[in-house]
Amino acid sequence: MRKNIFWYALSILLLAGVLYFFNRSHKSISEHSRLMGVSYEVHSHFQKLYNQLYKAAILHPALIAAQKSAGTKQPFYIDSATIINQATLLQQTVEDSVNKKIATRLYALLGQEIGWLLNANLPDSMQAGQNQSHIDVFRRMDSLITAGIERTKFLIAYRTDRLNEVINHVRTLMIGFIVVIVASLLYTSLNFFNQRYKRRRGEKEMATVLNRMSDSVISLNKEWRYIFLNDAALTTHPQGRQATLGRLMWEVHPEIKESAFWESYQKAMTTQTVVEVESLFGPLNTWFSARIYPSYNGITIFYKDITQAKQAEQQLAKTIRELTDYKVALDESSIVAITDQKGTILHANDNFCRISGFNREELIGQDHRIINSGYHPKSFIRDLWMTIANGYIWRGELKNRTKNGNIYWVDTTIVPFRNDDGKPYRYVAIRSDITARKLAEEKLVQSENIYKMIASSIPGSVICILDTKLTYLLIEGKLLEQIGYSRQQLLGKQAASVLPADVYAESEPFFKQALAGNTVKRESHRTGYDFITRYIPLKDDKDEIFSIMTVSIDVSELKNAQRNIIELNRGLEEKIKTRTEQLRKSNEELEAFSYSVSHDLRAPLRGIIGFSAILQEEYGKQLDEEGKRITQVIIDNTQKMGRLIDDLLEFSRTGKKTIQKANTDFNLLVPGIIEELSPPEQRKIKWEIKPLLTAEVDASLFRQVWVNLLSNAIKYSRTKTDPAITVGCLAEDTQKVYYVRDNGVGFDEAYKHKLFGVFQRLHDDHEFEGTGVGLALVDRIVTRHGGKVWAESKEGEGACFYFSLPAEL
Numbered sequence: 001m002r003k004n005i006f007w008y009a010l011s012i013l014l015l016a017g018v019l020y021f022f023n024r025s026h027k028s029i030s031e032h033s034r035l036m037g038v039s040y041e042v043h044s045h046f047q048k049l050y051n052q053l054y055k056a057a058i059l060h061p062a063l064i065a066a067q068k069s070a071g072t073k074q075p076f077y078i079d080s081a082t083i084i085n086q087a088t089l090l091q092q093t094v095e096d097s098v099n100k101k102i103a104t105r106l107y108a109l110l111g112q113e114i115g116w117l118l119n120a121n122l123p124d125s126m127q128a129g130q131n132q133s134h135i136d137v138f139r140r141m142d143s144l145i146t147a148g149i150e151r152t153k154f155l156i157a158y159r160t161d162r163l164n165e166v167i168n169h170v171r172t173l174m175i176g177f178i179v180v181i182v183a184s185l186l187y188t189s190l191n192f193f194n195q196r197y198k199r200r201r202g203e204k205e206m207a208t209v210l211n212r213m214s215d216s217v218i219s220l221n222k223e224w225r226y227i228f229l230n231d232a233a234l235t236t237h238p239q240g241r242q243a244t245l246g247r248l249m250w251e252v253h254p255e256i257k258e259s260a261f262w263e264s265y266q267k268a269m270t271t272q273t274v275v276e277v278e279s280l281f282g283p284l285n286t287w288f289s290a291r292i293y294p295s296y297n298g299i300t301i302f303y304k305d306i307t308q309a310k311q312a313e314q315q316l317a318k319t320i321r322e323l324t325d326y327k328v329a330l331d332e333s334s335i336v337a338i339t340d341q342k343g344t345i346l347h348a349n350d351n352f353c354r355i356s357g358f359n360r361e362e363l364i365g366q367d368h369r370i371i372n373s374g375y376h377p378k379s380f381i382r383d384l385w386m387t388i389a390n391g392y393i394w395r396g397e398l399k400n401r402t403k404n405g406n407i408y409w410v411d412t413t414i415v416p417f418r419n420d421d422g423k424p425y426r427y428v429a430i431r432s433d434i435t436a437r438k439l440a441e442e443k444l445v446q447s448e449n450i451y452k453m454i455a456s457s458i459p460g461s462v463i464c465i466l467d468t469k470l471t472y473l474l475i476e477g478k479l480l481e482q483i484g485y486s487r488q489q490l491l492g493k494q495a496a497s498v499l500p501a502d503v504y505a506e507s508e509p510f511f512k513q514a515l516a517g518n519t520v521k522r523e524s525h526r527t528g529y530d531f532i533t534r535y536i537p538l539k540d541d542k543d544e545i546f547s548i549m550t551v552s553i554d555v556s557e558l559k560n561a562q563r564n565i566i567e568l569n570r571g572l573e574e575k576i577k578t579r580t581e582q583l584r585k586s587n588e589e590l591e592a593f594s595y596s597v598s599h600d601l602r603a604p605l606r607g608i609i610g611f612s613a614i615l616q617e618e619y620g621k622q623l624d625e626e627g628k629r630i631t632q633v634i635i636d637n638t639q640k641m642g643r644l645i646d647d648l649l650e651f652s653r654t655g656k657k658t659i660q661k662a663n664t665d666f667n668l669l670v671p672g673i674i675e676e677l678s679p680p681e682q683r684k685i686k687w688e689i690k691p692l693l694t695a696e697v698d699a700s701l702f703r704q705v706w707v708n709l710l711s712n713a714i715k716y717s718r719t720k721t722d723p724a725i726t727v728g729c730l731a732e733d734t735q736k737v738y739y740v741r742d743n744g745v746g747f748d749e750a751y752k753h754k755l756f757g758v759f760q761r762l763h764d765d766h767e768f769e770g771t772g773v774g775l776a777l778v779d780r781i782v783t784r785h786g787g788k789v790w791a792e793s794k795e796g797e798g799a800c801f802y803f804s805l806p807a808e809l
Contacts, residue, residue, distance in 0.1 A: 040156060278310075461479050514535035532552070786806045
């Protein structure tokens with residue numbers, strides 16, 4: 001390209017030089033031609049003047065006079081005006097400086113001697129020797145004219161030579177220019193054909209290269225017509241190369257103007273800049289990536305199918321979104337920490353900070369010794385590190401310590417991230433808080449002996465405790481082996497994996513109801529035994545179910561009796577009595593067992609309280625604050641257990657006590673109970689006792705009803721500044737309704753169905769003491785009298801407890 005530019009510039013300079021030379025030569029030839037014309041004209045003027053002077057000089061005056069008188073024409077007559085005019089023309093025409101001087105002198109001499117010339121006969125004068133001075137002037141004019149003629153001839157010859165010289169130069173230059181032009185044309189033609197050959201060969205090579213490319217390439221001229229397609233482009237132009245070349249783009253792809261590509265094509269064509277675009281081309285349902293290169297005569301488009309890459313990109317974006325969602329979910333639900341290979345904490349999420357009590361700045365850069373409780377032995381920690389350092393996942397439970405010294409448990413999974421060499425460079429610890437479960441397990445262990453004692457004391461029974469995943473944690477009772485199972489077979493395993501499919505299918509609905517918080521009963525028959533099973537949910541202090549207990553009692557004899565009663569006719573009354581007596585004895589045994597258990601449990605409780613008191617009195621000084629606190633917790637819980645036993649005994653007595661009805665005046669009974677329940681410091685309660693209807697009831701039992709209801713009202717309203725309790729009665733057609741209303745803390749009505757169950761409480765012990773038996777006792781007493789119990793409340797606004805009795809009572 002640079003070489004061509006050089007030759008183009010050289011040609012232009014050569015042409016300019018030739019034009020300049022021709023211009024100068026043209027001017028020179030024109031000037032010489034003009035001067036030659038002037039010289040010829042001057043020569044003519046000199047010659048004419050010479051002739052006119054000689055004509056004037058050779059005429060005789062007499063002859064002139066005779067001719068004039070005769071009226072004949074004188075062919076040689078020359079007058080002074082003609083001669084003067086001729087001299088004037090000569091003077092005006094001459095340009096040469098020498099001739100100018102000659103013409104000037106000649107004109108002056110003519111003006112001086114013109115009269116003499118016209119009146120004298122020069123030849124005669126010369127013969128006679130007359131007028132010598134005029135003759136000298138004439139001779140001088142003759143000499144001047146002759147000198148002018150010679151000078152003019154010289155100038156004509158000189159101008160002719162110069163003109164011929166210029167013409168020869170022009171001819172030589174023309175020949176040289178023609179030679180140069182011919183040489184240039186030959187060179188240009190050869191170069192043109194060589195360039196065309198190279199261009200065609202380059203185009204073929206370029207076409208070969210482009211056809212070998214995996215990317216599609218098309219070229220369009222400024223009219224948007226196809227001028228090139230490589231082989232790869234034929235996949236998007238199924239009409240073929242020949243059918244496509246020369247056609248308009250929108251004839252081949254009618255929808256192109258509605259796509260994002262058209263705007264980019266126009267931009268590249270208009271702005272002459274390279275444009276890149278990625279978009280989906282709807283008609284082909286394909287993603288393309290295009291790069292448009294503009295040129296002076298159109299555009300060239302390199303494009304390729306990126307559908308798979310786009311789908312992979314979309315899948316990657318989806319995966320990244322999912323991973324982000326997983327991370328958010330993990331951060332929300334779990335305790336997450338990331339450490340380097342040395343155990344230095346690099347990341348701690350909010351849950352980690354919340355449970356440990358440290359802020360993120362305090363954790364980052366530290367290792368996990370900052371939360372080490374010292375509970376686990378060094379061998380345990382060493383095994384943990386050996387596992388993850390070898391690239392394996394470690395799972396286990398860890399006991400940690402918070403910033404303020406509290407203990408918490410976490411279920412932990414530590415996942416090592418390995419580099420290309422297979423060596424861990426990061427550890428991700430994912431934990432969940434299991435403190436509540438561990439505390440529940442500790443409580444479960446504490447109460448396990450009690451459960452074992454209860455189960456072993458009930459003949460023909462089995463008690464099982466299962467966690468929320470239905471894994472057997474405890475099994476006690478001889479009935480287990482009688483129905484074909486062993487303790488080793490079930491302990492530590494899930495019910496679904498060890499029970500026969502049909503047995504588990506029958507039991508599963510009851511397990512689910514118990515896990516939902518309901519106590520349910522089931523009667524079943526297996527391997528010749530009939531038994532009744534109760535599914536009881538066990539809850540922690542937060543009223544959350546942490547396990548369930550199943551109590552199965554062999555009632556084969558009772559069920560056989562029931563079946564025999566159905567099968568026997570009324571004439572078998574004695575046998576029915578026998579079976580009934582057996583049933584009665586079984587019930588008495590159950591009642592006796594409850595009573596016995598309650599009494600038997602008192603002895604160990606008294607021992608615990610006594611030894612704890614001795615520990616406080618005799619060793620209190622040796623105990624630290626934590627030891628004193630634990631001792632006091634033992635005493636408090638043991639006393640609570642004693643109250644619970646008392647309530648159980650009362651509940652048991654209520655169930656078997658014979659009702660002795662009498663006309664009872666509640667207007668006398670209730671004030672006395674209020675006087676007993678309200679010590680002086682609680683006399684600030686505002687009491688409103690409305691008239692109460694008398695009823696035919698067991699006075700001693702209903703005294704317990706009123707005591708429980710009124711004591712609850714006092715207890716749950718004690719946090720109020722101005723407590724108020726109302727006692728009243730409503731008379732209806734078929735029943736009498738009594739109520740106790742307070743303005744205390746109330747309860748959530750969503751849980752009111754739990755109020756009258758044994759051990760069911762809606763408030764924590766640390767807020768309001770109690771055993772959860774009082775309202776169950778109220779319900780049993782009222783129910784035995786043919787009535788019912790219910791309650792209404794708004795949380796924080798108080799509660800109202802109702803019980804009804806039949807009006808005929």
